[in-house]
Each structure stands twice: as C-alpha cells, then as structure tokens.
Amino acid sequence: MNRLIQLLFFGLVVKPLVLIVLGLNIRGKKFLPAKGPAVIVANHNSHLDTMVLMSLFPLFKMHKVRPVAAADYFLKNKFMAWFSLKIIGIIPLERSGTVDKSRLFDDCHEALNRQEILVLFPEGSRGEPDKMSALKKGVFHLIKDQAGVSVTPVVMHGLGYALPKGEGLLVPVNVDVIIGQPIGEHENAASFVNETAEVFNELKQHCITKQS
Amino acid sequence: MFDLSDPVNVTMLMVLGFLVVAHVTSLVLVKLNKIQSPEELLLRLKSWWWIIGLLFLSIVSGVTTSIVLFGFISFLALKEFLSIVPTRQSDRRVIFWAYLTIPAQYYLVAINWYGMFVIFIPVYAFLILSVRMVLTGKNSGFIHSVGVLHWGMMLTVYSVSHVACLLVLPLADATVTGFGLMLFLIMMTQLNDVCQYLFGKLLGRRKIIPAVSPNKTWAGFIGGLASVTALAGLVGPILTPMDLQFSLMAGFIIGVSGFFGDVTISSVKRDLKIKDSGQLLPGHGGILDRIDSLMFTAPLFFHFVRYFYT
Numbered sequence: 001m002n003r004l005i006q007l008l009f010f011g012l013v014v015k016p017l018v019l020i021v022l023g024l025n026i027r028g029k030k031f032l033p034a035k036g037p038a039v040i041v042a043n044h045n046s047h048l049d050t051m052v053l054m055s056l057f058p059l060f061k062m063h064k065v066r067p068v069a070a071a072d073y074f075l076k077n078k079f080m081a082w083f084s085l086k087i088i089g090i091i092p093l094e095r096s097g098t099v100d101k102s103r104l105f106d107d108c109h110e111a112l113n114r115q116e117i118l119v120l121f122p123e124g125s126r127g128e129p130d131k132m133s134a135l136k137k138g139v140f141h142l143i144k145d146q147a148g149v150s151v152t153p154v155v156m157h158g159l160g161y162a163l164p165k166g167e168g169l170l171v172p173v174n175v176d177v178i179i180g181q182p183i184g185e186h187e188n189a190a191s192f193v194n195e196t197a198e199v200f201n202e203l204k205q206h207c208i209t210k211q212s
Numbered sequence: 213m214f215d216l217s218d219p220v221n222v223t224m225l226m227v228l229g230f231l232v233v234a235h236v237t238s239l240v241l242v243k244l245n246k247i248q249s250p251e252e253l254l255l256r257l258k259s260w261w262w263i264i265g266l267l268f269l270s271i272v273s274g275v276t277t278s279i280v281l282f283g284f285i286s287f288l289a290l291k292e293f294l295s296i297v298p299t300r301q302s303d304r305r306v307i308f309w310a311y312l313t314i315p316a317q318y319y320l321v322a323i324n325w326y327g328m329f330v331i332f333i334p335v336y337a338f339l340i341l342s343v344r345m346v347l348t349g350k351n352s353g354f355i356h357s358v359g360v361l362h363w364g365m366m367l368t369v370y371s372v373s374h375v376a377c378l379l380v381l382p383l384a385d386a387t388v389t390g391f392g393l394m395l396f397l398i399m400m401t402q403l404n405d406v407c408q409y410l411f412g413k414l415l416g417r418r419k420i421i422p423a424v425s426p427n428k429t430w431a432g433f434i435g436g437l438a439s440v441t442a443l444a445g446l447v448g449p450i451l452t453p454m455d456l457q458f459s460l461m462a463g464f465i466i467g468v469s470g471f472f473g474d475v476t477i478s479s480v481k482r483d484l485k486i487k488d489s490g491q492l493l494p495g496h497g498g499i500l501d502r503i504d505s506l507m508f509t510a511p512l513f514f515h516f517v518r519y520f521y522t
Contacts, residue, residue, distance in 0.1 A: 023291060025491045129301055158295060161304065171304045172287075172311065174295035174490055208486045210298040 002086040003063065009087055010054065010062050018055040021172045022048070022162060027206050028179035031152055032056060036064060037112035039151045041139055041183075043200060044121035045129050045160030050088065052156060052175060053119050066091050066111050067119040091118065105142045112146055122196060129160030135197055137189040150182040153196060155203040161211035176207040214272070219450045220391045224268050227399070231257075231264060256495030263493070263502070267398070271391050275379045276322065278394070282376040283318035288499045289368035289507075290314065292490045297364065297480070302350040303357050309344055310365055313337045317373045324380040333370040338362055368500075371507040374514040381514075382522055385453040392451035393517060399447070400463055401509045404440040404470040411435025425478040428471075437467035453521045462516055466509045473508030477501065 018024065033040070042053060050067045057065050071092035074084040084090045091107045108118055120142075123133040143149045158175035180203050186192035214221055235257050242250040270281040294307055313333060320329040345358050375397065379390035412432025420428045444463025448454045454462060477500055481489060490498025 023288070023295075023490065023492065161301065164301070164304075167304070169305065169308060171308050172291050174292055208484075208488070208490070209295040210484060211295060211301075 006062060006087050006089070007059055011059055014051050015055050015059075018048075018052055021170065022052070022158075023172075023174040024052070024177050025174060025208055026056070026177045026179070028181075029056070031179045031181055033117055033150060033152055036115040036117045037146065037149045038117045039112075039139065039143060039149055040117060040119045040154055041122050041151055041196060042119065042154040042156060043132060044123045044126050045156070046126060046163045046165070048159045048163050048170075049121065049126075049156060050119065052159065052177060053154065054088075056177070057117075063089055064115070065089070065117045065119060068093050068108060070095050070125075072096060105138075108142055109146065112149055118142075122193075126160075126165040129164045132197070132200060135193045135200075137193055139196070140186065140189040140192040151196075152182050153180040153199045153203060154178065155180075155200050155207070157204065157207040158209045158211055173211055174209055176209050178203040178206045218389075220271070220389065220395055223395055223399075223447075223451060224271065227264060228268070231260060235261075252495055254495075259493040259495050271395070275390070278379055278391075279318050279322050279376045282372060283314055285499065285503065286314050286318070286369045286372045287311070288492060289372060289503060290364060292492070292498050292500050293364040293368055294361075296484055296486060296489055297360050299357050299360060300350060300353050302348045303345065303361070306341055306345045306348065306357075306361065309341055310337075310361055313365060314369055317369055318376060321373055321376045321380060324382075326377075329373070329377060333365055337365060341365075367507045371511050372503065374510040375506065378514060378517070381518060383453055384521055388451070388453050393513075396444070396447060396451045396462075397466070397509060397513050398506065400440055400444050400466045401470050401506050403443060404436050404467050404509075405474065405505055407439040408432045408436030408471065408474075411439075421475060424482060425475050428475060433471055436471070437464065440467040440470075452517070454517075458520060462513060465512055465516060469508040469512050470505035473505040476508070477504035 040053060042049060050069075054062060054065050054067070067088060067090045069084065069090040069092060071094050074090055075081040075092055085092070091111055093108075094104065111118060120139055122135040122139050124136050125133070127133040139151065143151060155178045156175060157178075158173050161171065162173050162175065163170045180199050183192070183195055183199060186195065216222060238247070238253055238257055241247050242253070247253055266281065270278040290311065294310075299307065317329070317332055320332055341361060342358055345354065345361070375394060378393040378397065381390055381393070383390070408428075409432065411434075412427060412429045415431035415435065416427075416429030418430045419426060420430055420433060441460055441463035444466065445456055445460040448459025448462060449456055452459065452462075477489070480500075481487065488497030489500040492499045493502055496502050
C-alpha cells in the first residue's frame with residue numbers, strides 16, 4: 001500500500017512539479033549512479049532538493065533512492081514520520097549525539113548492503129539560499145569501510161529561490177542540476193571534505209540560472 | 213470535424229507531411245554518415261514533432277484550448293527568463309505576482325475584452341508591480357529588478373498573448389478564421405528563422421552585428437527576408453483575409469521583426485554569457501531560443517491585421 005502511495009506521489013505530484021512548475025537544466029546525467037551501492041552528495045538550500053534529486057531516477061527505482069535526513073526534524077510527529085519513512089523513504093539520522101558513534105551509520109550501511117542509493121547533504125542543513133555552508137565529515141566516515149561505494153557530487157542552483165528555508169510560497173523557476181564524476185578515494189576526512197568542496201565549486205560554474 | 217475544405221486543416225496536413233519527409237531524409241543522411249552531429253539533428257526533429265504536435269492538437273481542439281496553450285507557453289518563457297536574468301531574493305513575492313498576470317492576460321483574450329487586453333500589462337501590471345516591489349522595502353538593486361521584471365513580462369506574456377488574440381479578432385471577412393492568421397504568423401516566423409539560417413550558411417559573408425550574433429550575415433538576412441516575403445504572398449491569400457499585396461507586406465514585416473527578435477534574445481544571452489536559455493527543447497535550447505522571433509513578430513502582425521481587416 002505504501003509502495004503504491006509512493007509511486008502515485010512521485011508519479012503524479014513530484015515529477016510533474018519538478019518538470020513543469022520548476023523545470024530542470026541537467027548536465028552530466030551520465031554520471032548519475034544507475035544502481036547501488038552508491039552515495040550522492042549535494043548542496044542543500046531547500047526541501048525541494050530531495051524531490052529534485054529523486055525525480056532524476058525512474059519511478060521503478062524510486063524505492064531504492066534513500067535520502068539520509070535528520071531524525072529530530074523529520075520524525076517530529078506521527079504523520080510526518082510515516083510520510084518521511086514510508087513515502088519518501090528517508091533513512092533517519094540522529095543528530096543529537098545520543099547514539100554511539102560506531103552505531104550512527106548502521107541503517108545507512110544496511111541500505112548500502114541492499115544495493116540502495118543514499119542521498120546526503122554534507123552541509124548538514126539548508127542554510128542561507130545559495131550560500132555553501134562548511135561541509136561536514138560524516139560522508140567520509142560513512143563510506144570509509146565500505147568497499148566499492150561511489151560518491152557522486154551534485155550541485156543544484158535555483159531551489160533556494162524557488163522555496164527557501166522558512167518560506168511557504170513556491171515561486172516557479174528553472175533549476176540547474178549539475179552532476180559530476182565520482183569523487184576519488186581519500187586517506188582522511190579533511191582531504192575528502194576539501195575535494196568535495198572544490199568539486200562543488202567547480203560544478204557551480206556550469207549553472208546557467210542566475211537568481212541570487 | 214476535420215473538414216478538408218478548410219485551408220487551415222490542409223495546411224496542417226502539409227506541414228505534417230513535410231515533417232515526415234524531413235525526418236525520413238534526415239534518417240537516410242544519418243545512415244549514410246553525411247551528418248556531422250546526428251544526435252543533435254535527431255533531437256531537434258523530435259522537439260519539432262512535440263512543438264508541432266501540441267500546436268496542431270490545440271488548433272483542432274478549438275479556440276479555448278489554443279489560448280490555454282499560449283498561456284502555458286508564456287508561463288514557460290517567463291519562468292525561463294526570470295531564471296537566467298538575475299533578480300534579488302527579496303523579489304520572490306513580486307515575481308509571484310508577475311506569474312499571476314498570465315492567467316489574467318489570457319482570460320482577457322478569452323473573453324475578447326480588447327481594450328483591457330491591450331493595456332493590462334503596459335499600464336496596470338506596470339504600475340501595480342512597481343508598487344508591490346517598493347513595498348518589499350529593499351532599495352539596493354530596485355531599478356534593475358523593476359526594469360527586468362517589466363521587460364520580461366512585456367516580451368513573454370504581453371507579446372506572446374498577441375498570438376492567441378489573433379484567434380478572437382472580429383474579422384470583417386467571415387469566411388476565414390483566426391486559426392489561419394495564427395498558422396500564417398507562426399509558419400512565416402519559423403520559416404524566416406530557417407531561411408535566414410540557410411542563406412547565411414550558403415552565401416553569408418558580411419556580418420550584420422558580429423558583436424551580438426556572429427552567425428547573422430547580410431546574405432542570410434536578405435535571403436530570408438526575400439523568401440519569406442515571397443512565401444507569404446503565396447500562403448497569405450489562402451490562409452488569411454489578406455490579398456497578395458498585403459500578404460507580401462505582412463511577410464516583409466515578419467521577416468524584418470523576426471530578425472530583430474532573434475538578435476534581441478541573443479543580446480540577452482551574450483550579456484549573461486550563456487549559450488542557450490534552457491534545455492526545454494532538446495536540440496533547440498530553451499523556449500526563449502525558439503520563440504525569440506515570435507515575440508517580435510506577433511504584436512506587429514497582430515496590429516497590422518487588426519488595422520486593415522477588422
């Protein structure tokens with residue numbers, strides 16, 4: 001039943017919304033991982049980020065794409081928890097520090113073992129529209145013991161204008177989605193974060209939309 | 213329903229036939245490896261099928277559907293314009309109002325309230341949106357934003373709505389319909405683009421405005437203008453209430469203004485340092501890349517017809 005609601009939600013709401021109300025300029029679609037285990041890292045300015053990233057995948061793969069999202073925010077109440085977990089299919093992540101560090105990514109690792117594609121926003125939260133916050137190191141620790149998991153960087157531009165944090169009114173604009181080559185392997189978290197930030201900056205140059 | 217004595221229907225069938233021939237020819241040339249970038253050509257053709265398919269379907273469905281289609285085209289064009297031209301984060305709510313002018317403007321077309329249709333955006337939207345922007349309280353960048361928004365609305369909503377308004381013109385000659393005028397305008401505008409491109413490729417040497425558009429040559433411009441004027445003389449008397457002489461004049465107006473519409477959007481893109489305005493129509497670019505000429509030809513052709521034939 002939930003699977004059916006998910007298909008209907010993405011087929012009749014999300015995809016039309018993303019394609020008609022927004023409209024995408026996509027570059028580098030060939031770099032998008034076709035199957036898991038894989039990780040997508042993207043910049044984060046809007047709730048629509050997740051919707052746009054998921055809409056890049058065909059409907060029949062939708063349940064395999066799993067956004068990793070803050071448990072404290074998305075599991076706030078019963079309805080939101082059902083919607084986030086069952087319809088969007090998020091993997092909740094505990095931000096409060098109450099969970100032991102070694103167990104923090106257990107759900108993510110299980111998902112990767114099931115050949116799923118994780119979506120992560122290393123900025124941690126949506127922040128100011130189209131300003132990049134300092135990247136967090138979680139992604140490095142998540143994948144460091146996972147052999148053969150690719151990390152694909154995606155930069156989006158425009159969603160911080162369409163629906164920024166704290167706004168309820170959606171303003172239609174075209175959105176750039178620039179997908180880059182997978183990020184290589186790294187010895188330590190600092191160099192991984194540095195390369196990710198560099199790649200994000202480089203991909204940003206390809207955006208054609210100019211809303212501030 | 214599909215009456216073959218109606219020249220509009222015959223024209224649509226001929227265009228579809230032409231598209232089939234063009235598609236088959238392209239496929240053969242691609243098979244023979246005669247094309248440099250075959251993928252691009254096939255994408256372009258596919259987009260043409262979509263454009264022509266949607267347009268003809270809406271024509272067959274009637275006036276209201278066609279008005280809605282052009283309202284939707286205005287929406288896509290305004291959205292694309294406001295995506296590539298920078299505005300401030302604080303302009304979001306004003307821009308939302310700008311989108312609302314689209315249903316209003318096309319509703320005015322549908323109820324055929326000409327007096328309001330022709331001033332709604334140049335007068336009322338012009339004043340009200342300026343006031344709305346003042347109320348955001350952000351002074352820095354105000355002139356830029358208020359100018360961008362109005363110019364964008366004039367091009368993508370006001371100009372484009374004139375195509376739809378052709379459908380409700382009370383023509384003096386009751387034997388022809390607005391669809392004939394619309395088809396004539398769109399066909400001549402697109403053929404002008406194609407002919408200017410072809411003549412430019414074949415004979416073009418001296419550039420007209422190299423700083424804006426290095427591909428625009430005198431040979432292309434004159435060749436395109438001459439062919440479209442001639443074609444208009446051929447098609448106009450069949451599809452529209454215009455006689456030979458006025459059809460030639462309409463073709464001439466479309467040829468000249470189409471050229472300027474094209475280079476105006478080129479100028480916008482040059483300023484922004486982008487090649488295409490979007491990816492809506494694979495092989496063509498964005499919707500602005502496709503309707504650039506039409507945004508200039510539509511209001512001029514509309515008033516030409518309105519002055520002489522209503």
